[in-house]
Amino acid sequence: MKLExxxxxxAHQVELAQIGERLRCAIDGxxxxxxxxxxxxxxxxxxxxxxSLEVRVEPxxxxxxxxxxxxxxxxxxRDPRQWRRNRSGGSEAEGxxxxxxxxxxxxxxxxxxxxxxxxxxxxxFVVEAMKMQNEIRSPKSGKVERLLxxxxxxxxxxxxxxxIT
Amino acid sequence: xxxxxxIANRGEIAVRIARACRDMGVRxxxxxxxxxxASLHVRIAxxxxxxxxxxxxxxxxxxxxxxGAARYAGCDAIHPGYGFLAENxxxxxxxxxxxxxxxxxxxxxxxxxxxxxxxRHVAREVNVPTVPGTLDPIESADELIAIARQTGxxxxxxxxAGGGGKGMRSVxxxxxxxxxxxxxxxxxxxxxxxxxxxxxxxxxxxxHIEIQVLADxxxxxxxxxxxxxxxxxxxxxxxxxxPSPIMTPELRRQMGEAAVKLARAGGYTNAGxxxxxxxxxxxxxxLEVNTRLQVEHPVTExxxxxxxxxxxxxxxxxxxxxxAQEDVVLRGHAIECRIYAEDxxxxxxxxxxxxxxxxxxxxxxxxxxxxxxxxxxxxxxxxPMLGKLxxxxxxxxEAIARLQRALDEYYAxxxxxNVSLFREILATPDFQNGDIYTRWLDDYLRxxxxxxxxxxxxxxxxxxxxxxxxxxxxxxxxxxxxxxxxRADGSEPSRWRAEGRLGxxxxxxxx
Numbered sequence: 248m249k250l251e252x253x254x255x256x257x258a259h260q261v262e263l264a265q266i267g268e269r270l271r272c273a274i275d276g277x278x279x280x281x282x283x284x285x286x287x288x289x290x291x292x293x294x295x296x297x298x299s300l301e302v303r304v305e306p307x308x309x310x311x312x313x314x315x316x317x318x319x320x321x322x323x324x325r326d327p328r329q330w331r332r333n334r335s336g337g338s339e340a341e342g343x344x345x346x347x348x349x350x351x352x353x354x355x356x357x358x359x360x361x362x363x364x365x366x367x368x369x370x371x372f373v374v375e376a377m378k379m380q381n382e383i384r385s386p387k388s389g390k391v392e393r394l395l396x397x398x399x400x401x402x403x404x405x406x407x408x409x410x411i412t
Numbered sequence: 413x414x415x416x417x418x419i420a421n422r423g424e425i426a427v428r429i430a431r432a433c434r435d436m437g438v439r440x441x442x443x444x445x446x447x448x449x450a451s452l453h454v455r456i457a458x459x460x461x462x463x464x465x466x467x468x469x470x471x472x473x474x475x476x477x478x479x480g481a482a483r484y485a486g487c488d489a490i491h492p493g494y495g496f497l498a499e500n501x502x503x504x505x506x507x508x509x510x511x512x513x514x515x516x517x518x519x520x521x522x523x524x525x526x527x528x529x530x531x532r533h534v535a536r537e538v539n540v541p542t543v544p545g546t547l548d549p550i551e552s553a554d555e556l557i558a559i560a561r562q563t564g565x566x567x568x569x570x571x572x573a574g575g576g577g578k579g580m581r582s583v584x585x586x587x588x589x590x591x592x593x594x595x596x597x598x599x600x601x602x603x604x605x606x607x608x609x610x611x612x613x614x615x616x617x618x619x620h621i622e623i624q625v626l627a628d629x630x631x632x633x634x635x636x637x638x639x640x641x642x643x644x645x646x647x648x649x650x651x652x653x654x655p656s657p658i659m660t661p662e663l664r665r666q667m668g669e670a671a672v673k674l675a676r677a678g679g680y681t682n683a684g685x686x687x688x689x690x691x692x693x694x695x696x697x698x699l700e701v702n703t704r705l706q707v708e709h710p711v712t713e714x715x716x717x718x719x720x721x722x723x724x725x726x727x728x729x730x731x732x733x734x735x736a737q738e739d740v741v742l743r744g745h746a747i748e749c750r751i752y753a754e755d756x757x758x759x760x761x762x763x764x765x766x767x768x769x770x771x772x773x774x775x776x777x778x779x780x781x782x783x784x785x786x787x788x789x790x791x792x793x794x795x796p797m798l799g800k801l802x803x804x805x806x807x808x809x810e811a812i813a814r815l816q817r818a819l820d821e822y823y824a825x826x827x828x829x830n831v832s833l834f835r836e837i838l839a840t841p842d843f844q845n846g847d848i849y850t851r852w853l854d855d856y857l858r859x860x861x862x863x864x865x866x867x868x869x870x871x872x873x874x875x876x877x878x879x880x881x882x883x884x885x886x887x888x889x890x891x892x893x894x895x896x897x898x899r900a901d902g903s904e905p906s907r908w909r910a911e912g913r914l915g916x917x918x919x920x921x922x923x
Contacts, residue, residue, distance in 0.1 A: 261884045272881045287769040293878040302882035303825050313879040316820040322883040381889040
């Protein structure tokens with residue numbers, strides 16, 4: 248996953264990848280010797296070269312407020328892949344929608360059944376990726392036409408998980 | 413001793429009082445408005461009863477509801493905390509009529525010190541110095557000019573019924589006097605329903621130093637040293653400490669004895685605070701008496717090893733003070749920060765909302781008097797103070813270092829807090845040298861502040877990398893919607909959060 252993140256206005260290329268159990272992050276082409284664990288919603292414990300930092304991330308206006316113990320930054324993210332259609336959270340997707348995995352991971356829970364009626368943004372799956380569990384939500388209100396994965400299954404980035412009509 | 417105490421308050425002070433009750437084996441009774449059902453004080457107290465809608469004038473300020481709840485629950489005493497009805501003599505009277513003990517001074521003593529001009533009359537009678545100026549409300553424009561000339565500019569106009577900086581104006585020269593009087597008077601009329609003003613000499617860089625007194629019902633009165641509360645934003649205390657960095661044993665004795673003399677003259681009982689201004693030559697001038705427990709009482713507790721709420725309850729129950737003046741020994745130094753849900757980067761705008769995640773500092777010398785928890789929604793109906801962070805050290809430098817450490821540990825996400833402002837203040841040479849005065853923070857915020865506030869703290873390459881890493885992880889996990897985490901009304905955590913917690917429990921430590 249490649250992102251462009253502007254930190255206090257300065258743009259950086261950030262790349263996330265999972266290699267085995269380890270999560271890797273490269274910034275501006277240089278791999279970080281770093282380890283991250285999610286502590287709570289938006290709270291990450293990050294070890295960089297042994298230095299321990301606890302970082303909080305919160306939406307703030309159109310961007311993000313990123314804070315460590317004694318410092319704050321403003322971050323803006325550009326995702327070149329734009330795999331999320333409704334990043335701004337405004338309109339609802341229309342027509343037949345394929346829900347795909349945003350990144351490689353494991354399906355730890357399937358929250359809906361085939362044929363079930365769902366609301367926009369209703370949780371469909373819980374995917375564990377990069378040691379964190381995240382919910383994948385429905386892009387639209389409608390019906391679960393097909394479920395393409397089951398609990399415990401490992402999926403690749405972009406792999407289709409469900410069809411919502 | 414009382415069997416059951418009703419706490420006519422909310423937030424951190426209600427929690428504080430409930431804890432003292434528990435320590436003493438007395439049952440505590442909370443009251444709550446509609447928006448406070450899930451508040452910490454309701455959870456901590458032994459019993460809790462609803463008293464109406466969110467607006468305080470329909471709940472926490474309604475004396476009949478408070479007395480009604482106390483009767484219903486079978487309480488034999490009421491503790492008013494601070495704010496709300498704490499300095500309202502009508503509650504003290506209603507308690508007397510209902511046969512319930514009010515934990516505080518009598519209604520008569522409250523009235524004697526209730527208006528600033530009445531209190532200054534008492535001070536003058538017992539030869540406690542007051543700031544030069546009038547003692548009485550000013551009746552006319554002619555009188556105003558005459559008194560201002562006699563006192564000498566600059567002067568300050570203050571509301572007779574005032575507090576919190578409302579109806580207050582400083583005036584540099586005579587030409588500004590009439591306009592300032594009009595503005596301050598109408599402001600006071602709006603805020604307190606009383607537009608009367610009095611005038612004082614405006615002291616240059618004064619310090620706010622107050623004396624804590626305890627008076628039992630048997631004529632024993634002691635002072636428990638001082639608190640310096642000079643770090644204020646628009647006349648609201650922000651940081652308090654004990655002892656004052658400029659205090660000498662002789663000055664403390666003089667100010668303490670003046671405070672005791674005043675309390676005695678006013679027939680004062682229970683805990684009270686006598687506020688003074690102290691000028692650069694260490695002259696002190698009586699300001700007012702606060703006839704209640706103060707927000708900043710913990711710093712006194714830390715340096716005197718006392719429990720002021722417990723003392724208040726013991727005094728109200730008729731017990732004698734368990735110590736004499738010579739037993740009061742000050743030990744070490746304590747500093748308190750008032751943590752508010754407000755945004756220091758956006759003109760201190762209140763920031764109510766749901767607290768998503770929170771880390772509470774602890775460890776040597778740290779005390780957190782708190783009224784909140786993660787998952788709770790800070791209502792926008794009340795004062796946005798979340799709690800008070802207090803550090804104790806064997807000396808001032810150690811207290812500052814511990815407070816800085818605790819501030820670095822503290823966070824609450826989902827809302828904004830003023831924690832970063834404290835970090836900034838504590839790092840200034842002025843604060844570290846104790847070189848502060850009542851307008852210091854206002855001056856600092858206006859002029860002294862670094863233009864790039866982001867320049868504080870560590871902005872190392874590593875920290876930036878961690879920030880980028882975290883932002884990317886956040887985006888990967890949540891990027892779709894900033895509204896993740898809780899529902900808009902904060903009623904229950906979303907499944908996302910539940911899964912997140914599950915994930916933490918299940919996670920193996922990485923190697």
